[in-house]
Amino acid sequence: MTTDVVVFGAGIVGVSAALHLQARGRSVLLVDRTGVAAETSSGNAGLIERSSVIPYAFPRDPAALVGYALGRRIDGRYDPAFLPKIGGWLFSYWRHSAPARLAEAAAAMLPLIERSVAEHDALAADAGTLPTMRRTGWIEGYRSPASLADAVAEARALExxxxxxxxxxxxxxxxxxxxxxxxxxxxxxxxDPVSVPDPAAATRAYADLFLARGGRFSRGDARSLAVGRGDVRFETDDGPGLAGAAVVALGPWSNDVFAALGYRFPLAVKRGYHMHYAPAAAPGLVRPVLDADVGYVLAPMTRGIRLTTGVEFADRDAPPDYRQLERCEPRAREVVGLGARVDATPWLGRRPALPDMRPVIGEAPRHAGLWFAFGHAHHGFTLGPVTGRLLAEMMTGGPTVVDPAPYAPSRFGR
Incomplete structure (x- = not known):
């Protein structure tokens, strides 16, 4: 198989990149080992989070840090055996969360966040899914007057x-x-935020649009990628492939490719879980609700009310540990009536994150024709379409929707 561009990863970022490259006249092959939206893109709260102009930072309040260290917090936990491996990354994340550096990260991410809803709308209009997008925003709920007052002050600062x-x-x-x-x-x-009742279905609808416009999909292992001079070669279930350029949009699995090519991006994984529940009474929730003082989201979905947990730091491929979800569920039942569990087992997902709280988007420093798009942390679904557009514009030499410099792979060295 020959193609102008092969895109590895059929999550929201990869699918969006494939669509935008296709719209700019490139032939594109989308390759994934499992299927469209089969991994991280299926497990989020369905939010296009226009209001998240401040990245999710590492806590710096001493009381909160003690709570995390002692395992008393529900919104975050860690596997003690994994701490020696993740400790250096957490320290870097903590340093980048200092006020001045957090402001720098917020300024870097703002242009992408500001375009998030518009870029989803554009793809959804072509895919026929615009009517499913809920323009009801979302609610942050607070259990104490003090935390509410702090949140209101922070909100006023964002006006x-x-x-x-x-x-x-x-x-x-x-x-x-x-x-x-x-x-x-x-x-x-x-x-301002918009939500969808099934983020995996939304991503599949975008992929269906890509296929309807002549795009191709194959199953394959991105670790087969070999970058030559002026081309890339790879293997799929449909046979060997040859392309002029490759995009690595594999989310938490991106390091399986870039590490083999000699790159050392500090990519870590924030694991998380979800479970669906039948509403105890109709009509259920209208919009997503964050229990801000506890640290989980309840989102109305096609399958029921989805409870999504906070962050778990553990090895990417370690077996699931459902303790965080088990601790969230009784607190969630204090907020809204939840009926029986709908899913046979909880879902485990992996959010790809970098310590400076911005993704890697751009061409590989040492391999012409190799492009990266990963590391969106909590905002992969939010930023998938605008990332796809930015990447396609960079790859085809046109003006870009935002300045790509803050996301350059070269910020981590060559």
């Missing part, structure tokens, strides 16, 4: 970005979400 939000008392929360119980003393309704 310069043109974000729309409402501060809600218990009566307003009940009016917006009748199924909520009395766990929250108040909340913030962010109105």
């Amino acid at each position: 310069r970005h043109g974000l729309a939000f409402d501060v809600m008392d218990p009566a307003a929360l009940k009016a917006a979400e009748p199924q909520l119980k009395d766990a929250f003393v108040g909340g913030i309704h962010w109105r």
Whole structure:
């Protein structure tokens, strides 16, 4: 098989890149070992998070750090046996979360975040899924007056970005979400974000659009990639392939490829879990709800109410450990009526993250024709389409929708 570009990874980032390259006249082969949206892209809260203009930083409050260290926090846990391997990365993440560096990361990510909804809308309009997108925003709920006051102050500081939000008392929360119980003393309704009832289905719809426009998909192992002078070679279940360029958009598995080529990007994995529940009463939730003081999200999905956990630092390929989900579930039942579990077993996903809280998007420093797009952490679904557009513009030599410099692979050396 010959093609202009082979894209490894059929999650939201890879599918979006394939579509945008195709729209710019390139023949594209999409390759994945399992299928479209079969991994990380299927397990998020379905949010296109326009209001997340500040990246998820490492906690710097001493009390919070003690809570994490002693395993008392629900929103984050770690495997003690894995700590020696991840300790250096966590320290780097902590350093980049200092106020000045966090402000730098926020400024770098803002252009992508600002384009997130518009770029999803463009693909959804062509894919026929625009009517499924819920423009109801999402709610952050708070259990204590102190945490609510802090959150309101932080929200006010973000008004310069043109974000729309409402501060809600218990009566307003009940009016917006009748199924909520009395766990929250108040909340913030962010109105700009959009959500979808099935992020995997949304990604598959984009992939179907790619195929309908003449794109091709094959199963294959990206570790077969060999980069030559002016071309790349690889293996698929349909036979060997030859392309002029390759995109590595493998999320948490990207290091299986770049490490073999001599790159040492500090890519880590934030593991997380979800479970679906039948609503205890109709109509269930209208929009996603974050229990900000505990650290999980409840999102209305096609399969029911999805409970998504916070972060688990453990080896990428270690067996699942459901303790975090088990601790979240009773707290979630304090917030909304949850019926029986819908899934036979909890889902385990892996969020690819870099310590400076921005992805790698751009051409490999030492291999012409090899391009990277990974490391979006909590915002892969949010930023997939705008990342795909930016990457395609860079690869085809056109003007870019945002300045790509903050995401350059070369920031980690050659």
